[in-house]
Amino acid sequence: KQEVTQIPAALSVPEGENLVLNCSFTDSAIYNLQWFRQDPGKGLTSLLLIQSSQREQTSGRLNASLDKSSGRSTLYIAASQPGDSATYLCAVRYGMRFGAGTRLTVKP
Amino acid sequence: NAGVMQNPRHLVRRRGQEARLRCSPMKGHSHVYWYRQLPEEGLKFMVYLQKENIIDESGMPKERFSAEFPKEGPSILRIQQVVRGDSAAYFCASSRTGAEEKLFFGSGTQLSVL
Numbered sequence A: 001k002q003e004v005t006q007i008p009a010a011l012s013v014p015e016g017e018n019l020v021l022n023c024s025f026t027d028s029a030i031y032n033l034q035w036f037r038q039d040p041g042k043g044l045t046s047l048l049l050i051q052s053s054q055r056e057q058t059s060g061r062l063n064a065s066l067d068k069s070s071g072r073s074t075l076y077i078a079a080s081q082p083g084d085s086a087t088y089l090c091a092v093r094y095g096m097r098f099g100a101g102t103r104l105t106v107k108p
Numbered sequence B: 001n002a003g004v005m006q007n008p009r010h011l012v013r014r015r016g017q018e019a020r021l022r023c024s025p026m027k028g029h030s031h032v033y034w035y036r037q038l039p040e041e042g043l044k045f046m047v048y049l050q051k052e053n054i055i056d057e058s059g060m061p062k063e064r065f066s067a068e069f070p071k072e073g074p075s076i077l078r079i080q081q082v083v084r085g086d087s088a089a090y091f092c093a094s095s096r097t098g099a100e101e102k103l104f105f106g107s108g109t110q111l112s113v114l
Helices: none
Strands: A004-007 A010-014 A019-025 A032-038 A044-051 A056-059 A062-067 A072-077 A086-093 A102-107 B005-007 B010-013 B019-024 B031-037 B043-050 B053-056 B065-068 B075-079 B088-095 B109-113
Touching (some): A019 A032, A044 A072, A072 A086, B010 B019, B019 B088, B031 B075, B043 B075
Parallel strands (some): B010 B109
Antiparallel strands (some): A019 A072, B005 B019, B019 B075, B031 B043, B043 B053, B088 B109
């Protein structure tokens, strides 16, 4: 059974810092991994999708990497802004299991 | 092109009543997933459906919960005889095909059981 873990559970940083969010999974037989953002009381917004054959994906200030053999993914956020404050969730497919998320607060 | 549409946005039920949550996937999407989220917790997978078929219901409670995705119309998550512990946000997601495709989420239905 696939288990997905995200650390840290919460993170607070000053504006402008670069930061890394971690996601680990127990079963490396995945199709892909997807990072989402969730704002309070809202649905999920897809940030990046990495197929199992890929090593990383980039979108603007976001970079996500995938190491399937070790069961790890990282989401790198460059030059963080207060608008980045949200909960970040990673999810792995097959079946789409989610981690509990990292609650990020970026202080102005 | 509208995204994934869920309704109602908020649903209030008394204990013992039935709750019906609807999800219309994005146009062209034939795969639907339902998730439940409790306060301060992550999303818990419930069920994965394709048109007229349940593909994976391993996350669905064995009693009182059922889901369908008919050939025509939205996907329905049905909860019979609701209890207070059913209070949660229920999210629906869809994808065009199966596991290789990106998931798109609706805004969720907040179920409150009094």
